[in-house]
Amino acid sequence: MEQNALFRKRYGSFRRFFVMLGKARLPYLWIVGYLAVSALIANVSVSTTEYSAALFAGQVGLFAVVLPYLFFTLLSLVIGSISSLTSNLCLARIDRNLRRMVWKKVVHLPLQFYEANNPKELLSRITTDVTSISTLIMQVLLPVFTTAYSSLLMLGRVSSYDQRLMWALVIVLPVNILISFVLGRMRFGVADLINRRNAQLTAAIAERANNMLLIKSMGTEEKEAVAGEARMKASYQAEVTDLWVRGLALPINAIASALQSVAIILAGRAFYSTGALDLTQWIAYYGFAIQLTNILSNYCNSWSNFKGAQGSVDRVSQIMDEREEPLDEGCAAEVLRGNISLRDVCFSYGDTALFTGLNAEIPAGKITAIVGPSGSGKTTLLNLIDRLYPLAKGTIAVDGRDIAGISLHSFRQAVGYVTQESVMYSGTIRQNLLYGLDRTPDDRELDRVCEAVGILDFVQEQPEGYDTPVGEAGASLSGGQRQRFSVARALLQKSDILLLDEATAAMDISGKDCVWKSIRTLMAGKTVVYVAHDAQTLQNADWILVLEHGTVTAAGDRQTVLQQSAFCREMMDLKGGASA
Numbered sequence: 001m002e003q004n005a006l007f008r009k010r011y012g013s014f015r016r017f018f019v020m021l022g023k024a025r026l027p028y029l030w031i032v033g034y035l036a037v038s039a040l041i042a043n044v045s046v047s048t049t050e051y052s053a054a055l056f057a058g059q060v061g062l063f064a065v066v067l068p069y070l071f072f073t074l075l076s077l078v079i080g081s082i083s084s085l086t087s088n089l090c091l092a093r094i095d096r097n098l099r100r101m102v103w104k105k106v107v108h109l110p111l112q113f114y115e116a117n118n119p120k121e122l123l124s125r126i127t128t129d130v131t132s133i134s135t136l137i138m139q140v141l142l143p144v145f146t147t148a149y150s151s152l153l154m155l156g157r158v159s160s161y162d163q164r165l166m167w168a169l170v171i172v173l174p175v176n177i178l179i180s181f182v183l184g185r186m187r188f189g190v191a192d193l194i195n196r197r198n199a200q201l202t203a204a205i206a207e208r209a210n211n212m213l214l215i216k217s218m219g220t221e222e223k224e225a226v227a228g229e230a231r232m233k234a235s236y237q238a239e240v241t242d243l244w245v246r247g248l249a250l251p252i253n254a255i256a257s258a259l260q261s262v263a264i265i266l267a268g269r270a271f272y273s274t275g276a277l278d279l280t281q282w283i284a285y286y287g288f289a290i291q292l293t294n295i296l297s298n299y300c301n302s303w304s305n306f307k308g309a310q311g312s313v314d315r316v317s318q319i320m321d322e323r324e325e326p327l328d329e330g331c332a333a334e335v336l337r338g339n340i341s342l343r344d345v346c347f348s349y350g351d352t353a354l355f356t357g358l359n360a361e362i363p364a365g366k367i368t369a370i371v372g373p374s375g376s377g378k379t380t381l382l383n384l385i386d387r388l389y390p391l392a393k394g395t396i397a398v399d400g401r402d403i404a405g406i407s408l409h410s411f412r413q414a415v416g417y418v419t420q421e422s423v424m425y426s427g428t429i430r431q432n433l434l435y436g437l438d439r440t441p442d443d444r445e446l447d448r449v450c451e452a453v454g455i456l457d458f459v460q461e462q463p464e465g466y467d468t469p470v471g472e473a474g475a476s477l478s479g480g481q482r483q484r485f486s487v488a489r490a491l492l493q494k495s496d497i498l499l500l501d502e503a504t505a506a507m508d509i510s511g512k513d514c515v516w517k518s519i520r521t522l523m524a525g526k527t528v529v530y531v532a533h534d535a536q537t538l539q540n541a542d543w544i545l546v547l548e549h550g551t552v553t554a555a556g557d558r559q560t561v562l563q564q565s566a567f568c569r570e571m572m573d574l575k576g577g578a579s580a
């Protein structure tokens with residue numbers, strides 16, 4: 001974070017914008033095509049202006065003026081349509097490439113990033129912010145070239161009539177640019193505020209929509225309605241402020257344009273009356289001057305978009321500056337026997353230290369239970385073994401090898417992990433079972449594993465069997481069913497080490513027994529580490545670690561630990577048979 005702040009301080013938005021574009025792999029061929037078509041339009045437009053000026057001046061020669069005028073008018077229509085198509089395609093492709101870049105980055109960031117940033121706010125970074133950056137490229141960045149080219153072309157034509165007239169035009173034109181700069185600065189703050197408030201609103205709505213069960217059961221509908229209203233009011237107020245700023249910009253721009261037109265006409269008129277320009281040139285000059293004014297003021301209006309999109313650039317480039325997890329650094333995991341040793345492990349959440357020199361041994365080929373009071377760090381310990389957080393100090397070794405030297409990707413392939421939440425996606429049962437596997441087991445294998453965790457009957461009762469959708473995040477399944485599918489998914493992974501965090505807590509007594517028997521059979525000879533909260537699941541352990549106040553206070557087989565640990569005795573005596 002500190003590093004990012006330093007980066008942001010050192011490099012302005014411009015620099016970060018271009019660094020980001022460098023990473024985005026823009027559709028360069030399409031962009032070149034768009035620029036070429038725009039250059040063609042500029043040339044056609046110069047010819048159209050000159051032929052129309054000749055017509056206005058009374059030259060009606062069919063082949064010298066009328067037909068060329070009609071031809072160029074038609075040509076500008078055709079090229080205009082091609083240009084608008086190319087521009088829209090460019091915008092869509094830039095949008096797609098930027099989104100792909102941000103998403104690729106986001107999925108490679110460490111868990112800590114998601115804990116430090118509201119994941120739901122990330123939604124708007126990938127959608128709204130990316131769209132404003134794509135628009136910025138199409139409306140501000142590329143028009144630098146098209147506007148400069150058209151302006152130079154037209155100024156060149158005016159200069160061919162009289163060089164002094166061109167300089168007069170060059171002096172008058174920047175009035176609009178100056179005004180747009182000032183207005184753009186004003187708009188930036190407001191546009192950024194709108195984006196931030198909308199992102200907060202989206203995040204809050206997404207969170208509430210996910211937690212409707214809690215809202216209903218606690219009867220907080222009214223409170224939530226009022227809180228939502230306050231957030232919507234905040235967004236509305238930001239939008240109203242933006243309207244006021246834009247409202248102020250309109251008359252200022254209109255007055256500036258009117259003054260500019262008067263100056264342009266007076267300058268042209270002076271040259272025409274002294275005979276420096278003929279009638280056709282005078283009309284053509286006026287046509288070019290008006291077009292130049294429009295092109296520059298359109299560009300300057302877009303410039304205010306740049307100021308508005310600066311916040312989006314900052315937010316997206318903040319993601320792009322984050323360090324990714326180095327998934328492929330280090331050597332391959334190969335086959336792990338699964339003897340896990342923790343040496344002087346230190347780990348903190350922010351400033352709060354959880355482990356300050358934790359030592360523990362988890363034997364290979366056994367089922368080890370981790371028990372301890374709530375908040376003692378059992379889940380965190382599993383997360384550290386799965387390398388979801390980096391250690392502040394100390395080492396974790398498997399079979400004597402420091403796991404920090406093993407490539408994260410191959411290590412996590414060798415370690416299966418069933419987390420507390422039993423994560424399911426809104427696909428079919430099959431898609432959920434196969435998620436993350438680098439092979440495609442056939443139905444017979446799926447049947448075997450599902451039978452082992454006691455969910456095969458349920459699958460067979462479904463109209464579409466394994467191809468039955470499970471609803472959003474597995475909403476159509478019970479908590480126990482979700483847990484069985486999560487365990488089945490981990491068993492299909494055929495990992496060397498299996499971590500389970502209260503993986504059977506939502507199952508009934510016979511369900512737990514069935515799942516644990518299968519784990520013992522299917523993981524025979526491999527290492528299983530699980531968090532146990534009740535005496536029944538503790539029965540499955542060959543080895544027990546008691547974790548209290550950041551240290552292991554007892555370790556060994558059941559007999560040894562029961563003698564050593566009051567916590568464990570209490571757990572067996574008081575909670576005997578109770579489910580977690």
Ligand SMILES: Nc1ncnc2c1ncn2[C@@H]1O[C@H](COP(=O)(O)OP(=O)(O)OP(=O)(O)O)[C@@H](O)[C@H]1O
Binds near residue numbers: 115
């Ligand atoms: N992401 C986090 N950020 C900050 N603190 C955290 C985070 N996750 C856990 N903690 C804190 O770390 C401590 C250990 O949490 P952990 O979930 O590892 O405990 P646990 O033993 O598994 O608890 P339980 O038995 O209740 O599931 C707790 O005090 C908790 O508040």
